[in-house]
Amino acid sequence: MASDDLTLTCCVKMEWMNTQGMINRQLQSKNTTLRLIRNEFRDIFLEVSADKVAPVRLQLKGISVHKNFMKEGKATIKFQDVRCTVFLTNAPPLQLVTFLRTIFVKMTGGAVEKGKNTPLRTQLLSSKPRKFDEISPITESDLYRAQRANGGKSTAMRPSPTCKRKLSDVSSSSKAPAAKKLYTSSSPIQNDPLDLEQKEVLQACLSGQNIFFTGSAGTGKSFLLRKIIGALPADVTVATASTGVAACHIGGITLHQFAGIGIGSGSVDRCVDMLSKGIAASLWRKCKHLVIDEVSMIDADFFQKVEEVARKIRKSDKPFGGIQLILCGDFFQLPPVGKFESSKKEINFCFQTEAWKNCVQRTFELTKVHRQEEQEFIDILNEVRIGKVTAKSEKILTETARQKIEQDGILATRLCSHTQDANIINESKLKELPGEMKVFDAQDSSPSASVTLDNLTTVPRKLELKVGAQVMLLKNINVSKGLVNGARGVVKEFKDDLPLVKFRNQLYLALPERWAVKTTSGGIAARRQVPLRLAWAFSIHKSQGLTLDCVEMSLGRVFEAGQAYVALSRAQSLKMLRVLDFKASQVWANPNVVDFYNKLRLEKDAFTLIPLGSKNKSNLKSGPKNSLKGMSKALLNKPLMNIS
Numbered sequence: 001m002a003s004d005d006l007t008l009t010c011c012v013k014m015e016w017m018n019t020q021g022m023i024n025r026q027l028q029s030k031n032t033t034l035r036l037i038r039n040e041f042r043d044i045f046l047e048v049s050a051d052k053v054a055p056v057r058l059q060l061k062g063i064s065v066h067k068n069f070m071k072e073g074k075a076t077i078k079f080q081d082v083r084c085t086v087f088l089t090n091a092p093p094l095q096l097v098t099f100l101r102t103i104f105v106k107m108t109g110g111a112v113e114k115g116k117n118t119p120l121r122t123q124l125l126s127s128k129p130r131k132f133d134e135i136s137p138i139t140e141s142d143l144y145r146a147q148r149a150n151g152g153k154s155t156a157m158r159p160s161p162t163c164k165r166k167l168s169d170v171s172s173s174s175k176a177p178a179a180k181k182l183y184t185s186s187s188p189i190q191n192d193p194l195d196l197e198q199k200e201v202l203q204a205c206l207s208g209q210n211i212f213f214t215g216s217a218g219t220g221k222s223f224l225l226r227k228i229i230g231a232l233p234a235d236v237t238v239a240t241a242s243t244g245v246a247a248c249h250i251g252g253i254t255l256h257q258f259a260g261i262g263i264g265s266g267s268v269d270r271c272v273d274m275l276s277k278g279i280a281a282s283l284w285r286k287c288k289h290l291v292i293d294e295v296s297m298i299d300a301d302f303f304q305k306v307e308e309v310a311r312k313i314r315k316s317d318k319p320f321g322g323i324q325l326i327l328c329g330d331f332f333q334l335p336p337v338g339k340f341e342s343s344k345k346e347i348n349f350c351f352q353t354e355a356w357k358n359c360v361q362r363t364f365e366l367t368k369v370h371r372q373e374e375q376e377f378i379d380i381l382n383e384v385r386i387g388k389v390t391a392k393s394e395k396i397l398t399e400t401a402r403q404k405i406e407q408d409g410i411l412a413t414r415l416c417s418h419t420q421d422a423n424i425i426n427e428s429k430l431k432e433l434p435g436e437m438k439v440f441d442a443q444d445s446s447p448s449a450s451v452t453l454d455n456l457t458t459v460p461r462k463l464e465l466k467v468g469a470q471v472m473l474l475k476n477i478n479v480s481k482g483l484v485n486g487a488r489g490v491v492k493e494f495k496d497d498l499p500l501v502k503f504r505n506q507l508y509l510a511l512p513e514r515w516a517v518k519t520t521s522g523g524i525a526a527r528r529q530v531p532l533r534l535a536w537a538f539s540i541h542k543s544q545g546l547t548l549d550c551v552e553m554s555l556g557r558v559f560e561a562g563q564a565y566v567a568l569s570r571a572q573s574l575k576m577l578r579v580l581d582f583k584a585s586q587v588w589a590n591p592n593v594v595d596f597y598n599k600l601r602l603e604k605d606a607f608t609l610i611p612l613g614s615k616n617k618s619n620l621k622s623g624p625k626n627s628l629k630g631m632s633k634a635l636l637n638k639p640l641m642n643i644s
């Protein structure tokens with residue numbers, strides 16, 4: 001797979017039209033390489049090389065690009081002069097975005113800006129030897145020239161009007177053409193580079209092996225997962241997660257939705273029968289890479305069932321029917337919610353299944369924490385993660401109860417152990433506020449999409465707000481200005497019927513934004529809504545995977561191993577955290593998880609185990625008392641990189 005900015009590998013269909021608009025030539029190829037090249041006159045060309053045919057070269061001049069679906073690995077380039085249309089599909093989305101960006105920048109800032117396309121007559125009479133060279137990658141000056149030439153207003157290439165119209169019902173059509181986004185990308189996913197550990201995992205994923213990568217909260221697992229998904233061919237990659245919120249975070253669907261076997265309570269044959277009647281079976285057969293985020297919350301029996309179903313439906317004896325598995329999560333965080341064997345007391349994790357043992361080929365652990373910067377806080381969280389809180393850490397966390405973390409009228413978000421509590425707090429606080437209530441109803445792409453969107457996003461179908469309401473931003477609007485997903489603010493007033501929100505550093509008029517999620521049938525469901533939700537309170541389960549900037553919690557009623565850890569690790573700093581009633585007894589790790597992580601490390605490295613002293617006794621509930629034996633802090637911090 002090509003990895004630089006100047007080449008792209010994907011499926012390509014090319015169509016040439018005659019002057020009457022009829023197709024008079026076609027070319028179609030699955031594994032096609034596209035290259036950006038220059039001729040001896042420095043004109044830029046797109047070179048399309050497919051198997052068994054001579055490369056086709058088309059000059060990038062007077063083109064129009066339809067790129068609304070580039071994040072799904074699809075785009076269309078129309079070459080008006082030669083009446084040729086190139087349809088790109090199944091491209092790795094991030095590479096496609098980068099490739100189109102290179103075209104935009106080079107064309108807008110280069111020859112097009114200077115108007116220096118060499119006239120045909122000059123070319124014909126030239127004695128220069130004919131040659132094609134690869135163009136150089138984008139430089140700072142290319143970017144500068146492109147931005148200046150564009151001036152934020154006009155672009156050399158715009159999406160065709162027909163394409164814009166198609167999405168107008170749900171897209172933010174009032175915005176400037178998306179072309180500008182290609183070189184002023186504010187998306188962190190485009191800009192932030194992977195750290196070394198993350199790069200190694202990406203490479204392993206691209207090599208086709210079945211991978212499980214783990215790491216403590218905030219080590220960038222989901223961040224990396226988005227990059228991995230962006231680097232894999234879109235049509236044959238299915239991004240899933242155990243919960244709707246986590247799935248939305250990586251632009252995917254839940255594993256349950258994809259699997260298509262309900263809660264998996266039937267026999268394998270029954271599940272396969274169920275599947276073969278619907279569209280889910282064809283998705284299973286088409287899938288080559290299956291990504292699962294927050295895998296710690298997948299029930300063991302369900303995982304085992306899905307693996308068996310995959311083999312049957314794909315008629316292959318290979319683990320998962322030969323699909324590449326990319327699993328990610330932290331088993332020290334929330335465990336599976338018992339779905340169909342509620343009578344079962346014991347929690348079963350998917351790492352305990354035969355399917356896991358047969359499938360997972362390599363395990364990695366990310367160790368660099370990105371969410372928090374303070375080493376002191378990172379160390380405390382690492383202790384909480386394994387249920388081993390020292391007296392010093394307990395004191396520090398207890399003392400946060402007295403902190404004032406509110407600023408500019410922005411209150412802390414209360415994390416609740418029970419969802420019901422969070423709902424009650426939000427409703428009653430809103431009711432208490434004086435003033436008129438404004439209601440914002442979401443626009444969904446179709447009425448049937450609404451339930452899917454409710455499950456897969458945190459964006460409310462009906463948002464009720466008043467002046468003074470505490471809200472959370474649900475989208476990255478401007479990363480450099482701190483207007484990021486999870487940022488906290490307060491509604492100051494309504495301007496032109498839209499909420500004007502005070503965030504820590506600025507005011508922001510919340511214009512409707514668009515969310516799109518994939519549906520089980522491979523289609524898209526989209527919602528347009530003001531990117532806010534009430535944020536006086538949130539449940540800990542709903543907060544998994546999020547980064548929050550001002551949080552308060554009461555951990556007195558936590559009921560799951562890892563629940564307190566998830567809550568505490570959402571905070572970015574000790575300064576912006578308030579724990580009302582911290583006690584070391586509120587944190588504990590599941591002994592099976594501790595054993596699993598211990599074994600992973602032992603399989604890799606021969607360590608001298610340092611038994612824990614009695615003073616450091618860990619909090620273990622419902623497990624063998626000696627499970628943490630030998631799990632020293634040094635061992636815990638030792639990376640698991642490359643366990644084969």
Ligand SMILES: Nc1ncnc2c1ncn2[C@@H]1O[C@H](COP(=O)(O)OP(=O)(O)OP(=O)(O)O)[C@@H](O)[C@H]1O
Pocket residue numbers: 188192193194195198215216217218219220221222223224330370371544545546547569
């Ligand atoms: N290489 C990186 N460079 C800059 N920022 C990063 C990098 N990796 C992750 N981040 C940032 O760190 C924060 C935490 O990342 P992320 O949510 O992916 O962590 P996580 O491991 O999935 O956490 P959790 O276990 O809580 O789900 C995010 O704000 C993310 O943008």
Ligand SMILES: [Mg+2]
Pocket residue numbers: 221222223545
């Ligand atoms: Mg995550």
